[in-house]
Amino acid sequence: MRNWNFSAGPAAIPEEVLKETQSELLEWNQSGMSVMEVSHRSPEYIEVASAARQDLIDLLDIPDNYQVLFLQGGATLQFSMIPMNFAADKTADYLLTGSWSKKAIAEASKITTVNTVASSETSNFQNVPDAAEWNHTNDAAYFHYVANETIQGNALHQPPETESPLIADMSSVILSEPIDVSKFSMIYAGAQKNIGPAGLTICIIKDEFLATASNELPGMLQYSKHAESDSMFNTPPTFAWYLAGKVFSWLKTNGGLEAIAKINHTKAKTLYQFIDTSDFYSNPVAIANRSIMNVPFILKDSNLDAQFLHDSKNAGLLNLKGHRSIGGMRASIYNATPQDAIDALIEFMREFEKKHG
Ligand SMILES: Cc1ncc(COP(=O)(O)O)c(C=O)c1O
Incomplete structure (x- = not known):
């Protein structure tokens, strides 16, 4: 039986997508084999890959002057590829707002001069510094x-206002609501939250910015090589790409990003409201900067954490443990997690509080 999965990533995938994938697993598209066994250069696979790319373009309304790349190496490889390609002889500006920006800065610092424009580290990243x-x-x-x-x-x-080309790591927020892609020189995201299985990384790069990328790096590290070869410079992660395509179709069928944004905002609002009205649970993040995708919360008495996790798991609410670096709890409520899951979580939290509060 499938339970509600609040994992931060790899995260829940829509059940319809999994079922459709299951039905095609042994034999895909009357090919006599599974999609994992098909050549990435075959016309059948190229059709699937191109349709997935086009659906992503449609969903995000990506302008024509952007390349949409399906790469590997996770968002973590982007932490290195970005400075390698774009900051050979210039300072790069970074905003430090949490663990992932810190990692991005650490990697970039090995390659170029980094200027940290502002940081909220002293307040435990509970806010984003004022622009x-x-x-x-x-x-x-x-x-x-x-x-x-x-x-x-x-x-x-x-998106922040800046004179320099704007680059965003959108790993845990992409496709949760519409964005104005034209404000960005580059957007990237690991797939394992709102896109599909791990192993795939999406990069959306403006042509004008791409033209400034290094041509001297090893091929796999050059964005332009990936763009020239339609993300088939080498064998791409074919299964992850195929499955991401199914997630894009699922989103389109369900009304696209406007529709999912409404659902996501309601989900987040219900959960934050419940947390804010309780004395037993709390969320430390400044209201203006609260995520609609990842909701950390702490219990008044951290001695109850283990009990909370044990009981929530038994109630079919999985992966609520906060990240090991900050403790407490975290509910990741990506696109594939419906309002019903939030309602079940709140009901559980209310009962737990009654018992232990
Ligand atoms: C915002 C953000 N950036 C980067 C990463 C690293 O992604 P990956 O593990 O795909 O390299 C993560 C992973 O959870 C993330 O949430």
Whole structure:
């Protein structure tokens, strides 16, 4: 039996998608084999791959002057590829708002000069620093930020205003609501939250910015090589790409990003409201910066954490443990997690509080 899965990633995948995949697993598209066994260069596979790319373009309304790449290496490889390609001889600006921006900065620092424009580390990343206090570099190679910090559960809900090319790690927020892609020089995201299985990384890069990328790196590290070869510079993660395509179709069938955004905002609102009205649970993130995808919360008495996790698991509510670096709980409520799951979680939390509060 499938339970509600609140994992931060790899995360829940829509059940309809899994069922459809199951029905095609042994034999796909009358090919006499599974999709995993088909050549990535075959016309049948290229059709699936192109349809997935087009559906992503439609969903995000990506303008024509952007490349949409299906790569490997996770968002973590992007932490290195970005400075390698774009910051060879210039300072790169980074906003430090949580664990993932910290990792991005650590990797970039090995390659280029990093200017941390602002940081909320001293307040445990419970907010995003006020834009008025950001210390930009003139003529920076780019400005990098993490739109949604998966671990701390904070988010920047609007793209920042900056003179330099804007790059966003959208791993845990992509496809949760519409965005204006034209504001960005580059957006990237690991797939294992709102896109599909791990092993696939999406990069959306503006042509004008791509033209400034290094041509001297090893091929696998050059964005332009991936763009020239339609993301088939080498064998791509064919199964993950195929499955991501199914998730994109599922989103389109269910009304696209406007529709899912409404559902996501209601889900988050119900959960935060419940937490805020309780004395037993709390969420430390500044209200304006609260994530709609990852909701960390702590219990008044951390001695009850183990009991909470034990009982919630028995109640069919999985993976509520907070990240090991900050403790407490975290409910990740991506697109594939419906309102019913939130309602079940709140009901459980209410009962737990009654028993132990
Ligand atoms: C915001 C963000 N950036 C980067 C990463 C790293 O992704 P990956 O494990 O795909 O390299 C994660 C993973 O959870 C994330 O949430």
